[in-house]
Amino acid sequence: xxxxxxxxxxxxxxxxxxxxxxxxxxxxxxxxxxxxxxxxxxxxxxxxxxxxxxxxxxxxxxxxxxxxxxxxxxxxxxxxxxxxxxxxxxxxxxxxxxxxxxxxxxxxxxxx
Amino acid sequence: xxxxxxxxxxxxxxxxxxxxxxxxxxxxxxxxxxxxxxxxxxxxxxxxxxxxxxxxxxxxxxxxxxxxxxxxxxxxxxxxxxxxxxxxxxxxxxxxxxxxxxxxxxxxxxx
Numbered sequence: 001x002x003x004x005x006x007x008x009x010x011x012x013x014x015x016x017x018x019x020x021x022x023x024x025x026x027x028x029x030x031x032x033x034x035x036x037x038x039x040x041x042x043x044x045x046x047x048x049x050x051x052x053x054x055x056x057x058x059x060x061x062x063x064x065x066x067x068x069x070x071x072x073x074x075x076x077x078x079x080x081x082x083x084x085x086x087x088x089x090x091x092x093x094x095x096x097x098x099x100x101x102x103x104x105x106x107x108x109x110x111x112x
Numbered sequence: 113x114x115x116x117x118x119x120x121x122x123x124x125x126x127x128x129x130x131x132x133x134x135x136x137x138x139x140x141x142x143x144x145x146x147x148x149x150x151x152x153x154x155x156x157x158x159x160x161x162x163x164x165x166x167x168x169x170x171x172x173x174x175x176x177x178x179x180x181x182x183x184x185x186x187x188x189x190x191x192x193x194x195x196x197x198x199x200x201x202x203x204x205x206x207x208x209x210x211x212x213x214x215x216x217x218x219x220x221x222x223x
Contacts, residue, residue: 042216
């Protein structure tokens, strides 16, 4: 079945540590996205990529980094510069601009 | 500034009690409006896309409608399994990439 796989489902980060969230899709979608979801707030865009080897900052990119070396993969690194990283992270992809996103199942990141 | 506001924040219904969720939006020009369902701890699941005022889409007990300023998600005779958070998002004409999301409506349907 085609879809988006995010891993791990739960992730714990210590202070000062960088962590990487994985996102893999087999839908052959060009565009991929990372959103952050906090309680009571809408999803906020962190980074997006419309094509391999190209990506753009979203609304809240500070403290995050991404790469897009393969069409299928769009990993997100949460760096130590992100002061409030505890949140639910969602990866998404879409086939074309007028179509809805397909979302992964999410990664819950907690700072310990 | 493009904005999406959903109301109410939370809604409790008895099984079979029909109601509507509201999504008001402010955008320079609408490319599309999207409805999603999200279960706790999971990613959003796509429900509908609406592109122009007057358009309607239906799926089982759900019906989405669109005007120039808002969209409604009507739930007819809901069942407990319809309990979830429903998210609305819009894409502006001048944006080919970004969806702007509302904060969602948490729906609880009691048996």
